[in-house]
Amino acid sequence: MPGKRITFVEAIVEAIREEMRRDPNVFVLGQDIGPMGGSLRSTFGLWEEFGPARILDTPISESAAAGLCVGAAMEGLRPILDISFGEFLPSAMPQLALHAPAVHWLTLGKARVPLTIRTKVGDGPYQSHPQCFEAWFAHVPGLKVVMPSTPADAKGLMKAAIRDDDPVLFFEHMYLYHGVRDEVPEGEHLIPIGRAEVKRPGRDVTVAATAWMVHRALQAARQLAAEGIQVEVLDLRTLAPLDVPAILASVKKTGRLVVAHEAWKIGGLGAEVAATVAEQAFGSLKAPILRVGAPHVPVPSHATIRRAFLPNAQDIIAAVQGVMKHA
Amino acid sequence: MPGKRITFVEAIVEAIREEMRRDPNVFVLGQDIGPMGGSLRSTFGLWEEFGPARILDTPISESAAAGLCVGAAMEGLRPILDISFGEFLPSAMPQLALHAPAVHWLTLGKARVPLTIRTKVGDGPYQSHPQCFEAWFAHVPGLKVVMPSTPADAKGLMKAAIRDDDPVLFFEHMYLYHGVRDEVPEGEHLIPIGRAEVKRPGRDVTVAATAWMVHRALQAARQLAAEGIQVEVLDLRTLAPLDVPAILASVKKTGRLVVAHEAWKIGGLGAEVAATVAEQAFGSLKAPILRVGAPHVPVPSHATIRRAFLPNAQDIIAAVQGVMKHA
């Protein structure tokens, strides 16, 4: 398929547009997604094409909006819920963590919740509401959780999420939003949920990363290549269910693992990745598993301390050098 | 101090009673905690002693009740919030995960939230609302999370929680509630938050466990002793902040680790414990780290499938035998 160079958010909007054209049951609801075009242009152009019947501005009622989606989805619609920012996920927690995920199992498969919940997280020029809560949701049975790092993956995973018959939580990183541009295949381009991807092959150490940290890991890998260290960058892409086979395959090859994400290190998804490897690939490990994540304070607002807070390429480099000390 | 044999919940109520006598700023609010004496007798006798001014029945408004506590605590009171069951924590998620934990840091230490949130989780005769969400809260900076396994620890930790100037989430396991009875010191008996305890020493393998799983681990240890395997049972007690020194000390001695909890294995607290050890005690490890936890489905209601769902002593035994295969 021919591609064009578009941004991360443009790729997501393109995916939604294509799926809405394809299936009249797909609709979007959220705050300021209509005439305003979405916060940070998250739905830019959709209201003009699909109108108020399918692009619905909700009041500030995250919990009701989520519950409405669960009910509508059980009736066969395919809602896309735009929760403006990850900081507002807790406001809809019962619907997202207790209700949507359990329907299919509870009804013995008679009902399902084909719901896509998209939300913006992470650092970026906007500097607000950046909390990364993905680890919470990966702990909940019945949810699928994705977190792409490139426009092409974002498009392919958004299309897969919309067509998926389970609730999918789709995390959009704000630094990537308008900040990365990529060749994105037009039309039918799907990335299966549940598959990680090696973004850069290497034989010495695996760096498993998510979203913006994939880019930091690639930057670290380029710098480390100069020192003769070959880093394999594994983009997890789907966080639940984790692509355990891909993680194990990479670690079995390299024997060393660093996990990097922007969320808090303690209790973050990196713990699950590390624990899985310590359980299932222990024999291949040549070194401790190091995790790179945020320190245990709330995400600060001001750029200066935000920089001090955020994990960066230098942290990844230090971790890689740390595990490389072990022969 | 002289002790008497009381149940887990009696020990907790005793702690609350003593602290309420000691400090007029301590009060309790929650549903059905007044004349009814609390769900599963969680506040039995307190209303009779302290009356409706300090034992307050709230409407079914978990979010407002939690927010009221945050505000009252910032004004210098020391609320104890009784959230009947862990399944209702998501209903108060913004207050519990975003607000209460951040106050001290955000106000540069000028304000604080000395709030104790107690809630019932886990299996037990009552068979309802048993979800174990402790891993979510351990991921959140600013929260302390405790989960005792014995009446004596429960009393000591409850007293410490009430005197602590930070929000403390106190998980009470429903199987233990009326099910275990113990010598509990009367009066001034405090267990410091942040300290694990070796409940049974052993040199071959560490089983780090929480709440009811501590008892299953002890049961497993007794059985395994017959096979000549010396299991060290480490009761984590505080889940946030984890007692990393105690975990590392035990694993450095035994060289093997199994983590056991009733929560879902994927993304559970066991991942953090395993990852910490894979990071900081890798050199001491003789075997993979195995985790025992629930399979990835919602907690079922009916006893038969509940039994199939719950991790048990047999699962711990199998895991220990698994790690013992590695010399």
Next chain:
Amino acid sequence: MIEDPKAALAMHRWMVTSRVLDEVCCQESAHWFPAEGEEAVPVGAFYGLRPDDVCAPAYRGAPVVYLMRGATLEQVLAGALGKRTSFARGRHFSFTAPIALRILPYIAGDLGPIISQATGTAFAQKYRKSDNVTVVSFGDGTSNRGDFHEAVNLGAAWRLPVVYVIQNNHYAISLRIEKATAAKALVDRAAGYGLPGVAVDGNDVLAVHATVQEAVRQARAGGGPTLIEAETFRMRGHFAADTAPYRPAAEVEEWRGRDPIRRLEERLAAAGLLSAEAAQAVWSAVRGEVEAARAAARQHPDIRPTDLGLEQMFATPVQEARDAR
């Protein structure tokens, strides 16, 4: 005057069925939530809806709604007995609903979210331009959850075809509604959302039925939602084993005088539609049916450890995507 005798007689029988079923289920399960004295609300509110409408009855009294929609007594009893044939195969409480009958299940144990979900099924009904409606009921206590506020407001703002029914039985477990809110009446909340609010005697099944049906007509015609408060009383404890020592006995006795079944029987008798003997016959017939169903349900297969259903977690399995690697 009784406008529709056939409907009135049918509702009588459903109320009797609910009462008898309740007694039996309370014997079978200490965790059953008895609806004694409140039958007029589920029966009146959900009787006479179309099979393709969506129902979301309050958990207390819900089983009679399943029956009215076509479930069998045996199926409901299998739930109370914890049999493999229960609607959720033991995964959730016995009162989890048969989704195939267009009844929203209680997905989790927290009260409130179902109000939003019912607003969502109504949204789907409107989105599809059908003339179906959703009727949802819930307790007085539940109306103090944020979910109620957000959902009813949204349903009204979007004029969705939904009827919200508050089954005000005066208690949330041990807490009287007067202690839970200073509102004079819960239906007074309607003005704050801009939808009609109607109070109805919740122990008068014909009144409940007429009120809900009027709201249903309005919703079908595109006139948007209505909030209805049906005042009734919880005659027993919160669950079967709860003796409710936390409340005055006099209050219970007072409400016993307003028993909805006896009241309907008196009206039917006065209208010459149901003699005392005929009423007695209904009771015995129902008792017979329920006992027969209990005996039959006892023979149903037990839940097996393999019923945990790990493989049913996802509707779209992930493995396939992985295997296509």
Next chain:
Amino acid sequence: MIEDPKAALAMHRWMVTSRVLDEVCCQESAHWFPAEGEEAVPVGAFYGLRPDDVCAPAYRGAPVVYLMRGATLEQVLAGALGKRTSFARGRHFSFTAPIALRILPYIAGDLGPIISQATGTAFAQKYRKSDNVTVVSFGDGTSNRGDFHEAVNLGAAWRLPVVYVIQNNHYAISLRIEKATAAKALVDRAAGYGLPGVAVDGNDVLAVHATVQEAVRQARAGGGPTLIEAETFRMRGHFAADTAPYRPAAEVEEWRGRDPIRRLEERLAAAGLLSAEAAQAVWSAVRGEVEAARAAARQHPDIRPTDLGLEQMFATPVQEARDAR
């Protein structure tokens, strides 16, 4: 007639200060949330409270409340400039409040929870048997959150000394209040919680002040809470850089005619309390003060990477307990 000329003149000056400060802060920060046109609500609602009362002003327009409670212009500007002297030292938005002045901070970025927290400070005031009160304001949009429902209901049920003020500026970012609710007026929600509801012209600072003060008196006297809706209008975009293309210009122009500062100036002039020249003098004096404060704040130290404050996470450090092992 103007009952208290001194108060009226003081509130005039505070409104002018708010307006000028806002302009300057919008220049300094694209993320500033301008309160132009809404000044009468924060000024009228929070003027004249006791220093030991608790204030929880809506984020939009909050800084003038900090000033009225004793914060300096320089401190507020240091926030807008992102200086180390900002109240939260850069940990949160510049509008995070100075807690020492008994102003509740915006702890996180989600709207709603502060309504419950303010209910909690009022609870503490009552628990301690003080005659202090809490006044909390929030936007029309925020009143559609579940938090509003649960908190106001609880405050009313427990008759807490709190005043709830809805600063209805007709918009929640791009959504008109008429699209967010079908309620005719937000104050109509009061009946559903059983507390008095009062609507007031939110562009008339004297009316806002009188209404809130009446509610404060009632609360102090143990009469419980009041819900007040002050209708006003957001003259600018949601944040400084938002040009608000999503709404009709005519509406904005219409409201420009109701500017609360000009309206007060006209009344003060008519009462012979403030000539046009004197009013002009206030504006220039305030402009001078604000510019001087901006210049001074510019010299404040910058935030340093070490200000992250890891060591301030806990009030009761855990290490001590550990070390006592």
